[in-house]
Each structure stands twice: as structure tokens, then as C-alpha cells.
Amino acid sequence: MNQNIKIANLKGLFTAFFLLCTVISKAQMSKIELQATGLTCSMCSNAIYKQLETIPGVEKIDTDLNTNTFTVALKQGNELTPxxxxxxxxxxxxxVGSFIVTTTDIIKQNNYIIIDGKAKSQKATKFKVLDKGYLTDKEYKKAVKNYKEIASYSKENETDFHVKVLN
Structure with a gap:
């Protein structure tokens, strides 16, 4: 009987530790910085630009052809996800080779699982999405090794986003 209580206590401690280390929060995106891969010319960039401008909630798109980066300002109150x-x-x-989200209110909308860093609720916070499809293949393979202790990370889940806080 005492052994069963000890096992139950250990399970409870493990669960509490996991919850403390992995914070699930919701955030409304105010800006995203998206670096695309596979582009060879300005026509490629234009194809992405045209797709991005069709998204409701997009206010402004700036393009850097040298780095293939699209900086997208979003309207307040949007319900967009990465x-x-x-x-x-x-x-x-x-x-997508890199996807960085800037939020101003970390308790608003999209599901983010913070697996690296700590969100600051008083100011704009930048997150880098670390899931497959939001990093280059090489970076994703490295991230899988770095975050192998986080059970939900290696699963392909399109509703939750595993992120690293950048500021």
C-alpha cells in the first residue's frame, strides 16, 4: 500500500514539474516575420506576396528580397494562426524556413506551448515557432534532439505551436 502511495506521489510530482516547465498560453499575433525557402527570383516572391495579401486581417506586407523575408503587420483583433x-x-x-510571431497580449487567442524561455506579459513578446514546417529540415532535426523530453513536440499537431521566446 505504501509503495502505491509513493508511486502516485511520484506521478503527481512529475506532472507538476512538467506543467511548470511547459507553459501553454494563448496569444494574438500583431506581426509575423516569415522567411520562405525555395525562392529563386522576384516572381517567386511576388507569388508568396499575393497569397499573403489574401489573408483577412493582414494590414501591411514588407518584403526583403535579399533574405526572402516577409514582415506582415496584422490588424488588431485578428484570429489568425501560424x-x-x-x-x-x-x-x-x-x-517556411523561419516563422517569428510578435504578440502584445499573450492571453488572447492562439495555442502556444512555450518550450524555451519565458513570456513577458507586460510588453510585446517575440516567439519563434519550432514545429515541423516552420523551420528548415536541418533546424527541425536539431530541435527534435534538443526538445526530446517534451512529449508533445515530436508529434505533428496542427493546432498547438511549440515556441521559443526570443525576448
Whole structure:
């Protein structure tokens, strides 16, 4: 009987530790910085730009052709997720190599699982999405090794986003 209580206590401690280390929060995106891969010319960039501008809630798009980066300002109150942007880039025939989200209110909308760093609720917070499809294949393989203790990370889940806090 005492052994069963000890096992139950250990399970409870493990669960509490896991919850303390992995914070699930919701955030409304105010800006995203998306780096696309596979582009070879300005026409490629234009194809992605046209896809991104069809997203409701997009206010402004700036493009850097040297780094293939699209900086997208979003309207306040949007209900967008990183998945919407990934799908639009893939629809244009390309892939996301890096996806950084800026939020101003970390308790608003999209599901983020913070697996590296700590969100600051008083100011804009930048997250880098670490899931498959939001990193290059090489970076994703490295991330899988780094975060192998986090059970939900290696599973492909399109509703939750595993993130690293950048500031």
C-alpha cells in the first residue's frame, strides 16, 4: 500500500514539474516575420506576396528580397494562426524556413506551448515557432534532439505551436 502511495506521489510530482516547465498560453499575433525557402527570383516572391495579401486581417506586407523575408503587420483583433501563413506559402509552391510571431497580449487567442524561455506579459513578446514546417529540415532535426523530453513536440499537431521566446 505504501509503495502505491509513493508511486502516485511520484506521478503527481512529475506532472507538476512538467506543467511548470511547459507553459501553454494563448496569444494574438500583431506581426509575423516569415522567411520562405525555395525562392529563386522576384516572381517567386511576388507569388508568396499575393497569397499573403489574401489573408483577412493582414494590414501591411514588407518584403526583403535579399533574405526572402516577409514582415506582415496584422490588424488588431485578428484570429489568425501560424498555420494560415504556412498554408498560403505552400499554396504558392514554397516552404517556411523561419516563422517569428510578435504578440502584445499573450492571453488572447492562439495555442502556444512555450518550450524555451519565458513570456513577458507586460510588453510585446517575440516567439519563434519550432514545429515541423516552420523551420528548415536541418533546424527541425536539431530541435527534435534538443526538445526530446517534451512529449508533445515530436508529434505533428496542427493546432498547438511549440515556441521559443526570443525576448
Amino acid at each position: 498555420r494560415v501563413f504556412k498554408e498560403k506559402v505552400e499554396k504558392a509552391g514554397f516552404f
